[in-house]
Amino acid sequence: MAPTAEPPGGTAQIQLTGIQRLFHLGDSTVHALADIGLRITPGEYISVMGPSGSGKSTLLNVLGLLDRPDAGHYVLEGRDVTTLSPDEQARVRSQRIGFVFQSFHLVPRLTAAENIALPMVLAGIPAREREARVQQALAGFGLADRAGHRPDQLSGGQRQRVAIARATIMRPALLLADEPTGNLDRATGDEVIRLLEELNAGGVTLLMVTHDAALGARARRRILMEDGAIRRDETQPAPPQTPAQAPAHEATDARP
Numbered sequence: 716m717a718p719t720a721e722p723p724g725g726t727a728q729i730q731l732t733g734i735q736r737l738f739h740l741g742d743s744t745v746h747a748l749a750d751i752g753l754r755i756t757p758g759e760y761i762s763v764m765g766p767s768g769s770g771k772s773t774l775l776n777v778l779g780l781l782d783r784p785d786a787g788h789y790v791l792e793g794r795d796v797t798t799l800s801p802d803e804q805a806r807v808r809s810q811r812i813g814f815v816f817q818s819f820h821l822v823p824r825l826t827a828a829e830n831i832a833l834p835m836v837l838a839g840i841p842a843r844e845r846e847a848r849v850q851q852a853l854a855g856f857g858l859a860d861r862a863g864h865r866p867d868q869l870s871g872g873q874r875q876r877v878a879i880a881r882a883t884i885m886r887p888a889l890l891l892a893d894e895p896t897g898n899l900d901r902a903t904g905d906e907v908i909r910l911l912e913e914l915n916a917g918g919v920t921l922l923m924v925t926h927d928a929a930l931g932a933r934a935r936r937r938i939l940m941e942d943g944a945i946r947r948d949e950t951q952p953a954p955p956q957t958p959a960q961a962p963a964h965e966a967t968d969a970r971p
């Protein structure tokens with residue numbers, strides 16, 4: 716989808732209203748999500764932070780149609796997806812949403828290429844086109860020489876790149892990442908973040924859960940959750956438009 720310049724408060728890609736998710740354990744009820752309202756416009760970059768158990772993953776699972784709220788409405792691209800059948804939800808998920816997890820969730824017996832192809836197999840895309848798109852993704856994510864490797868033959872960073880390739884092979888409009896760098900060292904994690912940010916710069920909406928304050932601060936919009944509720948939701952002002960500057964080396968490296 717082409718990136719669109721959205722006016723402030725422009726068309727909502729996502730609108731959550733009164734979303735609740737309850738878990739019953741014995742006599743007690745956990746309000747994993749308590750009356751969440753949230754509006755997201757296309758192309759946003761949002762970090763979600765908050766203490767363990769505050770509902771971050773539950774929120775992402777609801778947004779990713781992996782879990783159903785007990786109350787409230789979720790409107791995705793103008794359509795109320797809360798009331799869809801499981802099959803219809805799976806279809807929307809397949810076409811519009813990519814998910815990246817902390818522990819990669821690759822299929823162990825499949826190669827990198829096969830893992831990346833999987834969403835296209837499920838969507839019924841012809842083999843020829845699948846093959847072309849997998850080759851393109853492998854090259855684009857720096858995995859061309861790892862196509863035939865199974866997940867246990869890949870490094871953590873490579874596994875997450877396969878997972879991101881798989882999550883985006885259907886060209887989703889929304890990319891959800893739940894602690895995507897949680898199992899990676901700093902340098903590898905930074906590389907994964909750069910990939911996600913490039914995808915966001917290309918127009919995909921990016922919602923990322925992280926425990927890392929420095930990572931969270933990279934997002935323009937930062938959401939803080941506590942006890943199943945959104946406690947803060949702040950958007951940084953857009954960086955000022957500066958006139959194009961001459962490359963630094965022209966000014967500093969001109970000496971003989």
Ligand SMILES: Nc1ncnc2c1ncn2[C@@H]1O[C@H](COP(=O)(O)OP(=O)(O)OP(=O)(O)O)[C@@H](O)[C@H]1O
Binds near residue numbers: 770771
């Ligand atoms: N399947 C479940 N059954 C019962 N309770 C659950 C279930 N899933 C989540 N919860 C509870 O809901 C609350 C929110 O969980 P969630 O996984 O969304 O937290 P989180 O913010 O992602 O935490 P973390 O940072 O540790 O990943 C927690 O109190 C958790 O125990």
Ligand SMILES: [Mg+2]
Binds near residue numbers: 771772773893
């Ligand atoms: Mg979580």
